[in-house]
Amino acid sequence: MEPEEEIYVNLEDLDLSKPQRPEDTGAKPMKTDSLAERETRTCSWFKVATLCLGLLTFLLLLSVVAVSVLYQRDFSQLSRDLANQTGERNQLLMMYQNLTNERDQLDVNLKMAEHHLDQMRTDSGEDSFI
Numbered sequence: 001m002e003p004e005e006e007i008y009v010n011l012e013d014l015d016l017s018k019p020q021r022p023e024d025t026g027a028k029p030m031k032t033d034s035l036a037e038r039e040t041r042t043c044s045w046f047k048v049a050t051l052c053l054g055l056l057t058f059l060l061l062l063s064v065v066a067v068s069v070l071y072q073r074d075f076s077q078l079s080r081d082l083a084n085q086t087g088e089r090n091q092l093l094m095m096y097q098n099l100t101n102e103r104d105q106l107d108v109n110l111k112m113a114e115h116h117l118d119q120m121r122t123d124s125g126e127d128s129f130i
Helices: 036-129
Strands: none
Touching: none
């Protein structure tokens, strides 16, 4: 016989079509789980495990979406705050520069006034001696 040939057997030849009772054969009944029951239990465990993994995956996905939404919201708020504070800093720098320029101008005016006062004193002192 070649290995490629398929073998078919009739159920009548195997004598499995007739259920045998333990009383007929004189054997004691054995308590065994049928293959179908074991497969059903195994299959149910796989279904439970699949359901749990699916639920955990959904929760993980939901968490990732929630965190990304919160991150985006916080990032936008911080970007606005940074823009506002940068604008405020630029205003303060401009005010500082204006005040510095005003101070320098006042210093120049003071020195000119002191020079003018000194000149007036020297002019009035010379006139009094003449």
